[in-house]
Amino acid sequence: MSTNRTFTMIKPDAVENGHIGAILEKITASGFKIVAMKYTQLSLRDAQEFYGIHRERPFFGELVEFMTRGPIVAAILEKENAVEDFRALIGATNPAEAAEGTIRKLFATDIAENAVHGSDSDENAAIEGAFHFSGREIY
Numbered sequence: 001m002s003t004n005r006t007f008t009m010i011k012p013d014a015v016e017n018g019h020i021g022a023i024l025e026k027i028t029a030s031g032f033k034i035v036a037m038k039y040t041q042l043s044l045r046d047a048q049e050f051y052g053i054h055r056e057r058p059f060f061g062e063l064v065e066f067m068t069r070g071p072i073v074a075a076i077l078e079k080e081n082a083v084e085d086f087r088a089l090i091g092a093t094n095p096a097e098a099a100e101g102t103i104r105k106l107f108a109t110d111i112a113e114n115a116v117h118g119s120d121s122d123e124n125a126a127i128e129g130a131f132h133f134s135g136r137e138i139y
C-alpha cells in the first residue's frame with residue numbers, strides 16, 4: 001500500500017447510532033477517496049489481533065468486547081497526506097478533548113466508544129488495510 005492511504009473503521013457505536021452515512025459524507029467531503037470498503041463484524045480473534053498493541057493496557061478487554069459487539073464499516077481511504085489529515089479529521093481519542101467539527105466531537109460517545117478508528121502511521125495503515133482487504137478488494 002502506498003503512503004497516501006489510511007485505514008478506518010466506523011465502530012459499532014456509530015453504526016448502532018445510525019451515523020454511517022453522515023460519517024462517510026464527512027470523509028468524502030474532506031477529500032478522501034474510498035478505495036476499499038466493507039460492512040462486517042470482527043470476531044474476538046480479529047479484534048484481539050487488530051488491537052494487539054494494546055494487549056497490556058487495562059482497557060484491552062473492554063475494547064475487544066466493544067469492537068466485537070456489532071457490525072463495523074472498514075475502509076481504505078486515499079488522499080495526499082492521508083494518515084495525518086485523517087487523524088486531524090477524526091480528532092482526539094477522547095471526544096471531550098476533540099476539536100469542534102471533528103468526527104469524534106460530532107459522533108463519539110466517550111473515550112471508549114469513539115465512533116471511528118484512524119491509522120496512526122503509514123506503516124500501520126498498510127498493516128491494517130491488509131488485515132481487512134485482499135488485493136482484489138482494493139480499487
Ligand code: GDP
Nearest residue numbers: 054059062063092093111112113114117118120
Ligand atoms: P486512537 O489511536 O485515537 O484510536 O487511540 P488509542 O490507540 O490510544 O486507543 C485505541 C482505542 O482504544 C481507542 O480508539 C478507544 O476505542 C479505546 N480506548 C482508548 N483509551 C481507552 C480507555 O481509557 N478506556 C477504554 N475503555 N477504551 C479506551
Ligand code: MG
Nearest residue numbers: 093118119120
Ligand atoms: Mg491508536
